Amino acid sequence: MIKLLSKTFRVGVVTEPVKAFGDAEMETLGAELKAVIDRRFNGSLAIRQVDAGSCNGCELEIHALNNPFYDIERFGVHFVASPRHADILLVTGPVSRHMQSALLTAYHATPDPKWVVAVGSCAADGGEFGISYASCGAVSNVLPVDLVIPGCPPTPLNLAKALLKLAGR
Amino acid sequence: MNVLLKAHQDSIMTRGSVPRFTWLPALQEELARLGVKLGEAQGESLLPARLFELNSRDWGRAAQEAKHQGLRWAGLWVEKPGAAFIVTACFEKQGDHALFRTRVADLDPELPSHTPYFSAASRLERHAADLFGIVFTDHPDRRRWIRHQAWGEGQFPLRRDFPRAGTPVPLTPPDNGYHFIVAQGEGVYEIPVGPIHAGIIEPGHFHFLAVGETVLNLEERLGYVHKGIEKLGEDRDPAGLARLAGRVSGDSSVAHAWAACMAMERAARIEPPPRALILRAIFAERERIANHLGDIGAICNDVGFAFANYQFGRLRELWQRDNLAWFGHRLLMDLVVPGGVARDISNGFGFAMIKQISALRRELDELRPLLAENTSLQDRLVAAGVLRKETASALGCLGYVARASGMDFDLRRDAPYAPYDGLPVEAVCRGEGDVAARLEVRYDESYVSLGLLEQLLEALQDGEILAPWKTPPAGAEGLGLVEGWRGETLCFVRFGEEGRIARYFPRDPSVFNWSALEKLIHGNIVPDFPVCNKSVNGSYSGQDL
């Protein structure tokens, strides 16, 4: 236990102050986001992530939002297990036809008002996979989309920025 | 002396002098005794694998004998260039790959199944049945696998006459009518989970039968992220195929892109420059380390040891940031291209990488006892999700899942391809087969990869990074085999007219390792499923294609 505490102590806090993202815009956004989330979402913005057919690259980067460098929760953003608890559906991948119904079920299970965010090139426009016998292509072909975050995959930094912007709308 | 050169000389003394295919004459002899002719096909395009043609009625018997002689079943793919189907199955023993190939007529295509002898064959045969309409006559499980409701029974998307767009209805209904295994009796209950899981994770369905907290049976129903990758590969140019291959499974982007490029280069008889091959290996080892780091943290997190999740998450993030700084992509996508690599590394970065390697090694040294000495962590990992060697071998398991259960196989050592043919690669192997062993194997493999990275950097000589592309003739085929972080990653490519791809088949190691999860969970408690699952970490996308 001593060793454990000592490692924790020596590594210290690596969570970066908002300015470490590299631009002043981010710092302002972070503060704004916190204010918006406090005001409109009672301090917490809940996200349900749905992989509707991704290659799993987007998932890796969404995951990274929770690592100690980004620690998105400090802005009041957190990932929930049930769409019923969610304000935002974060959808990745081209929507595979085999996932189309499940995605719609998750969408209908999410209480209004809600936002749908399409993450990654595939979710944006079908990406490398497009529309086919197996794929519906872009998320907007299946659901109304409020925000698109392009990138293959988008970096955690871009994901964070886009979420801040959305909540600040 | 240059480490790589020295190692290469050593390898000529040892591994290089190991005669290949020593097991083949015995197999051929036994098959001949049974009246089965295993005719070696002409041509070298599928080297280093050897290709044998046989009559379709001998297909089952050949597999039965292959089983007797201890071959491993490593994959199956179908082509339909004209009137007949061409079916090819891949076997391996002692690092040598043999391909069995047969032709099946267009009308009522039937073929004996390999599944009665190799359970590993089950899902890929069902995959081929769904996508090509071949009936594997004595397959013990005739249920559909990759087909849900997006296309009809009697429609076969990978046949040439099936349009890429298909004929989908606006809303594909959820899958139904799939008969899961049932169990009767007092106290047995079912837990259906997914396709959408609780977490940031890929979709699939798990059907548990449980008594109290104990798992009686687990049945997987996958195919939810089927994107038609094989069909999408058709008619692409080589660069387009490499891009697609890099997205078969995003966490294995380098492995799949390398396997696809290797297959295309062999078909086109192109040799990438030495510098490009070393850079590919650097990318592959970096991909291995990134995934191992992330998963070690995630496995610990699944049993509530958040400390490790933060520490290893931190290390992974630092690693990925360097990927971005040095190679322009955090997941190293699109770096492996036909003929070589898309980006070079400057000497300054090489120096920085050496420093980063030592730093990571120090961190791993420091963190290891913190995991090992934490009894509440070990209590959850040791003896959880045990996969016995016989089961792993019967299912054709690969990578760390196989090696943690005592199957001592690593392509980089046993069927080395450049640049590994000049590097001594230590395969990490253990015998316990539990979650703890899979974690330990990955911990040790990270060290091995760090050592390899140092040697690769030292061996990096100035030179070209891209060989000019030469369009291969229509019909040219090639096989790629790469040890990705999940294990042996196979890729078959055949070219059509004008250098376009006629057939692309990637086989992710997950195809086999997924079946292992169904077995190793027996007798464990339901709450241990997440950690057991994470310790295997199959790719849904890589299996569903």
Ligand code: SF4
């Ligand atoms: S956008 Fe890129 S990383 Fe994301 S799912 Fe599509 S191919 Fe994968």
